[in-house]
Structure formats: structure tokens, C-alpha cells
Amino acid sequence: MKHTALLSLSAALLASCATPKAVVNADVAVKSKAKAGAQPLQPEATDHLDDYADAGKVADPLEKLNRATFWLNDGLYTVFFRPLSKGYEKALPKFFRKGVDNVFENVKYPVRVVNCVLQGKGERAGLETKKFVINTMAGVGGLVRVSDKIPDIADIPAEDFGQTLAKWGFGHGPYIVLPLLGPSSTREFVGLAGDYAANPANYGLYFYNGNANHDWMYIPPPSNTARSMPDQFEKYDAATKDAVDPYLSARAAFIQQRDEAAKK
Amino acid sequence: MTHRAFITLLLALAVSPGICPAASAEAQAKLKGAVNQVLAVANSSGTKAAIATSVRPLLQRYISFETMTRRAVGPGWRSLNASQQAKATQLFTTLVIRTYANKFTPGQMPQIQYQAATEPATGRVDVPTTVVYQGNRYTVTYRIEQPGWLITDVVIEGVSMIANYRSQLDATFKKGGAEAVIKSLESSVSKQP
Numbered sequence: 136m137k138h139t140a141l142l143s144l145s146a147a148l149l150a151s152c153a154t155p156k157a158v159v160n161a162d163v164a165v166k167s168k169a170k171a172g173a174q175p176l177q178p179e180a181t182d183h184l185d186d187y188a189d190a191g192k193v194a195d196p197l198e199k200l201n202r203a204t205f206w207l208n209d210g211l212y213t214v215f216f217r218p219l220s221k222g223y224e225k226a227l228p229k230f231f232r233k234g235v236d237n238v239f240e241n242v243k244y245p246v247r248v249v250n251c252v253l254q255g256k257g258e259r260a261g262l263e264t265k266k267f268v269i270n271t272m273a274g275v276g277g278l279v280r281v282s283d284k285i286p287d288i289a290d291i292p293a294e295d296f297g298q299t300l301a302k303w304g305f306g307h308g309p310y311i312v313l314p315l316l317g318p319s320s321t322r323e324f325v326g327l328a329g330d331y332a333a334n335p336a337n338y339g340l341y342f343y344n345g346n347a348n349h350d351w352m353y354i355p356p357p358s359n360t361a362r363s364m365p366d367q368f369e370k371y372d373a374a375t376k377d378a379v380d381p382y383l384s385a386r387a388a389f390i391q392q393r394d395e396a397a398k399k
Numbered sequence: 400m401t402h403r404a405f406i407t408l409l410l411a412l413a414v415s416p417g418i419c420p421a422a423s424a425e426a427q428a429k430l431k432g433a434v435n436q437v438l439a440v441a442n443s444s445g446t447k448a449a450i451a452t453s454v455r456p457l458l459q460r461y462i463s464f465e466t467m468t469r470r471a472v473g474p475g476w477r478s479l480n481a482s483q484q485a486k487a488t489q490l491f492t493t494l495v496i497r498t499y500a501n502k503f504t505p506g507q508m509p510q511i512q513y514q515a516a517t518e519p520a521t522g523r524v525d526v527p528t529t530v531v532y533q534g535n536r537y538t539v540t541y542r543i544e545q546p547g548w549l550i551t552d553v554v555i556e557g558v559s560m561i562a563n564y565r566s567q568l569d570a571t572f573k574k575g576g577a578e579a580v581i582k583s584l585e586s587s588v589s590k591q592p
Contacts, residue, residue, distance in 0.1 A: 181472075181477075182469070184523055190559060374563070376498075378587065379564065379568060379571060379584065379586075379587050380583070384563050387563045391558045
């Protein structure tokens with residue numbers, strides 16, 4: 136083919152992107168018809184752009200037991216943990232709680248960096264280290280997330296062991312609802328155990344407290360659970376509040392969220 | 400650059416899936432306009448409870464609730480008669496607007512950063528955004544489709560609103576048919592927000 140013909144073809148193809156809306160609409164209609172003629176709709180699809188048939192799906196052979204655990208958890212949240220969470224929110228101002236969250240997330244650095252390395256993401260491990268150093272040094276031990284103002288480290292996807300197992304090719308396995316902890320899968324449960332072991336917060340933290348009699352303050356592991364409750368309930372409510380079937384909604388939200396995290 | 404390299408580059412640009420700058424730009428511009436208008440109206444609403452009512456006309460202009468409802472119900476949609484489809488769409492519209500409106504508080508405007516849009520299929524553009532709201536950062540992706548570049552899904556932190564309802568309503572239909580779908584939607588809508 137001559138150069139001029141190739142150029143004309145390229146120009147025509149590029150120009151097709153810049154056609155007015157009415158033309159684009161007509162084009163879509165023609166393509167849809169052509170597609171409809173060539174490829175019949177999949178049985179689970181409602182139209183040619185419907186790709187939701189498999190989203191959030193997972194094997195759930197223990198559904199009866201899982202549903203029972205889900206509702207037991209829901210009751211325990213309502214009676215016991217939600218009041219605790221509300222009490223924590225009322226007792227401490229938002230900026231203080233945010234600072235506490237920042238400290239615990241900063242301390243979780245080993246979980247993120249180890250999993251970057253296990254997934255062969257060397258550059259991301261470097262960025263995580265940069266973020267940890269900056270937030271610890273300039274952010275007063277992680278209280279202030281200075282990294283939010285630095286574009287290359289503001290939005291690093293947080294790696295964990297569940298994502299590493301996904302990257303290594305492990306599927307979810309059966310879905311399980313854990314007592315108190317809620318939605319999980321066999322793979323994510325193993326991952327969670329790894330995250331727990333690698334998170335320094337689960338061994339207790341020492342925080343510098345220069346103005347007191349003792350220079351170092353011990354922060355026991357349950358503080359991590361307490362401070363994360365408001366966020367956990369926010370996520371739980373987002374998945375269940377307007378749901379038709381809260382159990383299925385929480386399950387689909389969990390699987391989608393974990394699958395999306397594993398892709399990043 | 401040699402002629403051959405230039406032509407190869409032009410061809411690659413022309414035939415690459417996911418790169419159609421004009422389509423993405425048009426869809427993204429429409430989305431930005433819609434989001435700005437909705438946020439302005441939500442922000443000027445007197446109370447949190449009033450947001451759903453005040454943003455409803457705008458959302459109905461920019462969201463394809465018919466597409467959303469059809470996909471949320473799934474293949475069972477074909478078994479619903481016309482009045483059941485209309486009823487399901489009306490109920491699902493109320494549910495989606497309530498879910499969306501509940502995320503905002505008047506006087507607290509989120510900051511939104513728009514990222515590069517992608518075009519996963521002809522007539523579909525996905526616009527990823529980062530939303531900073533009340534000190535937290537969220538990834539929110541809007542799925543926009545032709546005709547009209549209307550919003551057909553909102554994906555928050557990787558969780559698609561439509562995929563979530565699909566998992567529930569498809570199961571409901573398989574257990575109890577069209578009537579069960581309508582009843583479950585009615586029951587959700589009637590719950591206290």
C-alpha cells in the first residue's frame with residue numbers, strides 16, 4: 136500500500152473519534168446491530184455492554200452456616216460494637232481520630248513493603264519506603280499524612296498477603312463469614328493471618344511521650360481494633376443499608392473489592 | 400522520525416482499543432458538568448434528608464436508570480411484563496438516588512480529581528476519579544455510555560453498585576420470579592433511610 140493511502144486510512148480512523156454526537160449515536164446503533172447479527176447475547180447478559188454476570192461471584196458451599204454467622208455478627212455489632220464505636224467517635228474529635236488512624240496505617244508499612252517485594256513490585260516498595268520515612272519524620276511519627284501532598288506517593292495501592300496469593304494464582308476458594316470479623320474467603324483468611332503476623336501494631340506500639348514522666352507510652356493491640364471500628368462500620372453500612380439481601384450484598388462487595396485490589 | 404515510523408505510529412493510534420480522545424473527552428466533559436451541578440444542588444440543600452429530593456431531577460437527566468435497573472435485575476428482566484419493568488425501574492431509581500444522596504452532607508464539598516478516561520468498548524467510557532471527602536480518599540469510577548453519554552454505574556473502591564444489586568436481584572428472581580423482585584425492591588425502598 137502506498138504511503139498516501141496508509142495516511143488517508145489512518146486519518147479516516149482517527150477522524151472517526153471526532154464525529155459529532157448524532158453520528159456517533161448512529162454508528163453505535165449500526166455496530167450494535169452488526170454485533171447483534173454476528174454474536175447473539177450471552178444467556179446471562181441483558182445487552183451487549185452488560186458484563187455483570189460474573190462480577191462479585193464466589194463459591195459459597197457453606198451458605199447456610201455463613202448466613203447464620205452473618206446475622207449473629209450483625210446482632211453483636213448492634214448490641215455491643217456499634218455503641219463502642221459511637222462512644223469512641225463522641226469521645227474524641229475527628230482530627231484526633233484521623234491522627235490515630237494515620238499512625239496505625241503508617242506502622243503497617245512492613246505488611247505493604249513485604250508484599251510489594253513478594254509480588255515483584257520493586258518500584259512500589261521503594262515508594263512505600265519513601266512514604267513511610269516522610270510520614271514518620273515530617274509527620275510526627277505518622278500522625279500527619281504528609282504524603283497526601285506529594286503526588287507520587289499520595290495514592291499508592293496498599294499491598295497485603297491476600298493480594299500476593301491472588302497474584303501467585305490462588306483463587307478465592309470457598310467464601311466464609313468469620314465470627315466478628317465478617318466476610319472472607321479461604322485465600323483471604325490465609326492472607327489475613329499473614330497480615331496479622333507482619334503488622335507491628337499487633338505486638339503493641341511504643342509512642343514517644345516526652346512531656347510525661349515516662350518517655351515512652353505503650354499502646355496495646357486492641358487500640359488498633361477500636362480505632363478502626365468507625366471505618367469498618369462505614370463500609371459495612373455502605374454494603375448493607377440499602378440492600379435487597381444484605382448477606383449477598385456484603386459478599387459481592389467483599390469479593391469485588393478484593394479482586395479490584397489484587398489487580399492494582 | 401522516518402516516514403515509516405510516523406505511519407506506524409499513526410496506525411497504532413488509530414486502531415488501539417481504549418484510545419478515542421474525542422469520545423472520552425465528550426463523555427468526561429458531560430460527567431464533570433453533571434457532578435458539579437449535583438454537588439452544587441446537594442450543597443445548597445437545607446438538610447441531609449432533603450438532598451435526595453433536590454438532586455432527583457438532575458440525576459434523572461444524567462443517569463440511565465432504565466439501563467441500570469435492567470442490568471441490576473439481570474436475565475430475569477426479560478420475564479417481567481411492561482408494567483413490572485416500569486415498577487421495578489421506578490423503585491430502583493428511588494433506591495439508587497437515596498443511596499447516592501446519603502453519601503453527602505450539605506456544606507461539605509468533596510474535592511474531585513479526574514484521571515484519564517478509558518474506553519473499554521465502543522460506546523462506553525470509564526472515568527476514574529479520586530475523591531477527597533471529610534479527610535478520607537476514595538477511588539470512584541463512573542461508567543458512562545451512549546446514547547447520550549449517560550451514567551450507567553458508579554464503582555466506589557472497586558465495588559460496582561450495579562454488580563452488587565445484580566448479585567442480589569438475580570438470586571431473588573431465580574427463587575421467586577418477577578413478583579419477588581418487585582416485593583424485595585418495595586421492601587428496601589420502604590425501609591427507613
